[in-house]
């Protein structure tokens with residue numbers, strides 16, 4: 001059966017979106033997702049995202065396979081793309097706000113009139129057991145903790161946005177050998193479920209530059225959950241304001257960590273690139 005898809009991106013973090021509303025199981029296997037994400041032999045993407053029927057009173061369910069076929073709990077740029085994809089599918093019936101079930105809980109994207117998508121990303125989790133990481137006792141936070149990776153000592157802060165993030169602050173983000181260091185963080189034994197790693201250069205307390213090595217996808221042009229985690233880490237170590245702009249290779253995300261509710265809000269773009277049909 002041919003499968004229709006649409007390609008979207010959020011700041012260059014690109015995804016193949018599939019209308020899976022008729023079934024609660026993805027119509028593509030993780031192995032097929034690896035082939036579709038291949039940039040030479042496939043469509044090319046950082047992941048495949050499925051719009052499935054809602055669960056627990058939500059409008060829809062989002063599932064995603066990384067380009068290596070693994071399944072992450074959440075994807076920040078992906079959920080902005082999913083919100084636009086759903087609105088495009090629904091046409092005149094489209095809402096401006098959706099509640100989406102994910103493996104990280106219910107997440108609420110809002111389609112704003114200026115074209116940006118603002119997402120209530122929920123409350124970050126900080127305990128070592130929640131990341132998960134062995135860098136501290138299970139019920140302790142991991143803030144500015146040393147770790148040896150690639151023959152170097154790094155000071156890291158760990159944050160879960162549903163998916164695991166390890167954040168380190170550097171002098172010059174352009175100088176980080178991402179392709180070498182990134183995989184060594186991802187597969188370090190301190191992270192039993194592997195990790196995404198964000199390298200952050202503080203330009204001002206309300207503006208940082210970030211490069212990312214993503215679990216299951218490698219170097220990407222942007223990572224929404226990573227940008228949220230980076231601002232949380234920046235606040236925890238006293239380097240960032242609660243409202244901070246994060247400049248990624250693909251563009252800028254506005255992040256706010258609300259003081260009273262503890263919730264994180266991410267605002268950024270999502271764009272359709274093209275549509276197509278997969279026929280095996």
Ligand SMILES: N[C@@H](CCC[C@H](N)C(=O)O)C(=O)O
Nearest residue numbers: 072075076077163223224225
């Ligand atoms: N790019 C995403 C994160 C996708 C999932 C990640 N690779 C993981 O395995 O946790 C984002 O924008 O958040």
